[in-house]
Amino acid sequence: MVPTMGALHDGHLSLVRAAGKPTVVVSIFVNPTQFAPHEDFDTYPRNLDGDLAKLKTIGAPIVFAPTPREMYPEGFSTSVTVGGPSVGLETDFRPHFFAGVATVVAKLLLAALPDVAVFGEKDYQQLLVVKRLVRDLNIPTGIIGAPIAREADGLAMSSRNTYLDARERTIAAGLNKVLRFAAGRARSGGDLRDAEAMAMAELKGVGFDSVDYVAIRDAETLMLTDDPKRPLRLLAAAKIGKTRLIDNMAI
Amino acid sequence: MVPTMGALHDGHLSLVRAAGKPTVVVSIFVNPTQFAPHEDFDTYPRNLDGDLAKLKTIGAPIVFAPTPREMYPEGFSTSVTVGGPSVGLETDFRPHFFAGVATVVAKLLLAALPDVAVFGEKDYQQLLVVKRLVRDLNIPTGIIGAPIAREADGLAMSSRNTYLDARERTIAAGLNKVLRFAAGRARSGGDLRDAEAMAMAELKGVGFDSVDYVAIRDAETLMLTDDPKRPLRLLAAAKIGKTRLIDNMAI
Numbered sequence: 001m002v003p004t005m006g007a008l009h010d011g012h013l014s015l016v017r018a019a020g021k022p023t024v025v026v027s028i029f030v031n032p033t034q035f036a037p038h039e040d041f042d043t044y045p046r047n048l049d050g051d052l053a054k055l056k057t058i059g060a061p062i063v064f065a066p067t068p069r070e071m072y073p074e075g076f077s078t079s080v081t082v083g084g085p086s087v088g089l090e091t092d093f094r095p096h097f098f099a100g101v102a103t104v105v106a107k108l109l110l111a112a113l114p115d116v117a118v119f120g121e122k123d124y125q126q127l128l129v130v131k132r133l134v135r136d137l138n139i140p141t142g143i144i145g146a147p148i149a150r151e152a153d154g155l156a157m158s159s160r161n162t163y164l165d166a167r168e169r170t171i172a173a174g175l176n177k178v179l180r181f182a183a184g185r186a187r188s189g190g191d192l193r194d195a196e197a198m199a200m201a202e203l204k205g206v207g208f209d210s211v212d213y214v215a216i217r218d219a220e221t222l223m224l225t226d227d228p229k230r231p232l233r234l235l236a237a238a239k240i241g242k243t244r245l246i247d248n249m250a251i
Numbered sequence: 252m253v254p255t256m257g258a259l260h261d262g263h264l265s266l267v268r269a270a271g272k273p274t275v276v277v278s279i280f281v282n283p284t285q286f287a288p289h290e291d292f293d294t295y296p297r298n299l300d301g302d303l304a305k306l307k308t309i310g311a312p313i314v315f316a317p318t319p320r321e322m323y324p325e326g327f328s329t330s331v332t333v334g335g336p337s338v339g340l341e342t343d344f345r346p347h348f349f350a351g352v353a354t355v356v357a358k359l360l361l362a363a364l365p366d367v368a369v370f371g372e373k374d375y376q377q378l379l380v381v382k383r384l385v386r387d388l389n390i391p392t393g394i395i396g397a398p399i400a401r402e403a404d405g406l407a408m409s410s411r412n413t414y415l416d417a418r419e420r421t422i423a424a425g426l427n428k429v430l431r432f433a434a435g436r437a438r439s440g441g442d443l444r445d446a447e448a449m450a451m452a453e454l455k456g457v458g459f460d461s462v463d464y465v466a467i468r469d470a471e472t473l474m475l476t477d478d479p480k481r482p483l484r485l486l487a488a489a490k491i492g493k494t495r496l497i498d499n500m501a502i
Contacts, residue, residue, distance in 0.1 A: 075472075077335035078353070078387035083328035102329070103388075110361075110389040136329035137354075138361040221326075 001025045001114035001141070003105060006065075007045035007159035008054050011149035015118040016061055018146035024061040025112050032068055034100025040242075045159050064112065071107060080106050082136070085128035085222045089235060090246075093212045101126055102133050109134070109141050116142040120149075122156050124235055124248040125222060148247070150176065156247045163243040171240050174206035175247050182214065183234050186251045192216045192232075203238050212237035212244070216251060252276045252365035252392070254356060257316075258296035258410035259305050262400035266369040267312055269397040275312040276363050283319055285351025291493075296410050315363065322358060331357050333387070336379035336473045340486060341497075344463045352377055353384050360385070360392050367393040371400075373407050375486055375499040376473060399498070401427065407498045414494040422491050425457030426498050433465065434485050437502045443467045443483075454489050463488035463495070467502060 002015045006028040016024050028051055035041035048065060055061055079099055086098040109117055119127045127145045134143050149157045154176035155169075164172055182199035186192055199214040218225040219233035232251035237244060253266045257279040267275050279302055286292035299316060306312055330350055337349040360368055370378045378396045385394050400408045405427035406420075415423055433450035437443055450465040469476040470484035483502035488495060 075335060075383075076387050078331065078333045078384055080388070081330050081332070083330075084326060107387075107389050110391065113391065132326070133329055136327050136358075137331070138358050140361065140364065 001027065001109065001112050001117040002061075003027045003029075003108050003117065003119070005030045005044065005159065006051050007047055007162070008051045009149075009157045009159065009161075011120060011122065011157035013054065013058050014149050015120055015146050016055070016058055018118045018144060019116055021116065025114060026055060026061045026063050027108050027112070028063060028065040029071065029104070029108070031071070031100055031104040033072070033103060034094075034097050036094060036096055039094070040160075040163075043163075045162050064108075071104065079103050080133065080137070082129050082133050084132050085125060086132075087222070089213055089215060089217075089222060090125050090237065093237065098126070098129050102129060105130055106133060106137065106139065109139050114141055116144050118144045118146050120147075121145050121248070122148045122158065122246065124233060128220070128222060148249075154180070156245075158245065160243060160245065164240065168240045168243065171207035172243075172245055174208070175203065175236065175238060175245055178202045178206065179214075179234055179236055179247055179249055182216075183249055183251050186216055186232065186234065195234075199234075199236065203236070208238040208240055210239045212239070219250065252278065252360065252363050252368040253312075254278045254280075254359050254368065254370070256281045256295065256410065257302050258298055258413070259302045260400075260408045260410065260412075262371060262373065262408035264305065264309050265400050266371055266397050267306070267309055269369045269395060270367055272367065276365060277306060277312045277314050278359050278363070279314060279316040280322065280355070280359070282322070282351055282355040284323070284354065285345075285348050287345060287347055290345070291411075291414075294414075296413050315359075322355065330354050331384065331388070333380050333384050335383050336376060337383075338473070340464055340466060340468075340473060341376050341488065344488065349377070349380050353380060356381055357384060357388065357390065360390050365392055367395050369395045369397050371398075372396050372499070373399045373409065373497065375484060379471070379473060399500075405431070407496075409496065411494060411496065415491065419491045419494065422458035423494075423496055425459070426454065426487065426489060426496055429453045429457065430465075430485055430487055430498055430500055433467075434500055434502050437467055437483065437485065446485075450485075450487065454487070459489040459491055461490045463490070470501065 030044050080102040081099045082102045131143045153173040155173050178199050182195045185195040196214045200211045203211045214236040216234050219231035235248040237246045281295050331353040332350045333353045382394045404424040406424045429450050433446045436446040447465045451462045454462045465487040467485050470482035486499040488497045
């Protein structure tokens with residue numbers, strides 16, 4: 001299974017391939033409960049016909065595209081919350097996001113009961129939250145994280161990239177460049193907190209209007225760590241105008 | 252499947268029969284997360300050998316008796332909460348109870364993936380919460396509510412009845428008697444709130460030390476209702492010393 005919010009791009013199609021199964025269910029559902037009132041639920045790109053056409057080019061998987069009413073009928077009143085990897089980072093800026101994600105992912109996985117489900121590493125914190133959710137509730141599905149698909153200039157593919165005009169699109173490419181630079185500094189033994197602070201300043205320098213976070217964390221728990229033996233992950237979120245972009249990479 | 256906390260009595264055995272399946276999994280797990288610190292988790296009766304012997308007399312179902320560490324390993328951090336039918340009644344007196352129940356029931360059902368799971372009507376509010384949970388999360392299990400098993404004098408069977416000494420045991424039988432009386436008043440057109448208040452007073456009269464609630468509610472939602480066409484349920488919780496007893500019945 002590949003759970004998506006639609007507005008499919010090549011990154012999504014790579015998730016379908018990463019499932020490595022002859023039969024793949026792709027769900028398309030812009031989940032209202034993971035958007036805050038001030039966020040872009042209403043304007044989030046929707047293009048079911050285009051999505052179906054794209055999926056046909058890679059062999060027509062089964063598509064599940066429910067309405068909000070089908071997912072949350074009258075009387076619906078259950079919420080799944082995950083602590084652990086959901087603490088901090090995205091949660092500091094989107095406090096209700098992961099409860100919305102965990103609840104809808106639980107529902108989608110239990111409706112389809114797939115052997116595996118594929119989530120992109122672009123939403124790296126979400127991937128860890130989903131892994132924790134599935135392990136904690138004994139959901140009988142293996143979770144696969146698939147590498148970030150990128151444009152030629154390094155920008156992580158995202159349905160939200162369509163919000164960017166030409167000027168903003170040029171700035172957006174700076175996110176991946178700055179992070180690669182910071183990852184290099186961290187790998188060559190630079191102080192991790194210095195690398196974060198320099199990347200934040202550089203993002204503003206290349207034209208981002210605000211930076212929510214640049215953080216180097218334990219790659220499995222997202223906790224702060226000084227243990228040089230732990231795997232690390234660099235994660236960032238920054239805004240150009242109203243458009244919020246995220247990216248991340250292994251250190 | 253029949254999820255239990257062990258200390259099995261004939262009521263539990265009737266749940267196994269109510270499953271109506273050739274293969275039944277009985278889980279035995281005193282779930283720490285549904286007890287508050289001041290409650291009886293430590294003293295809750297445990298008797299695995301006796302439980303296994305009793306289950307053998309009805310044909311040896313499969314038993315799943317995990318340790319707390321198996322259910323909640325290091326790093327566990329997910330919680331399932333159900334609104335709707337969990338509001339009020341038990342929640343007013345045991346605020347964390349239903350989150351503990353919903354989370355462990357989700358885990359047990361997803362570990363076993365049974366066709367059906369049987370819950371006793373004795374924990375009537377819990378039965379409604381579990382039904383809501385299973386519907387809301389798309390858990391692929393049918394939920395069966397089984398009638399309350401009672402002692403000869405009407406006392407609802409409960410593992411907690413072993414806490415009662417002879418004097419308390421006599422008082423305990425009054426719970427069902429008082430509720431049957433109140434249900435009769437309600438059925439013959441008496442004011443529902445008067446029937447509740449009279450039953451509360453009568454419970455104290457027969458020797459209960461305190462009464463948490465006596466409530467006549469919509470049998471499907473547990474909401475207050477004045478609609479004469481809705482099915483009603485009478486529910487009560489009362490204490491003798493430290494022992495808390497619950498009972499309920501249809502109006």
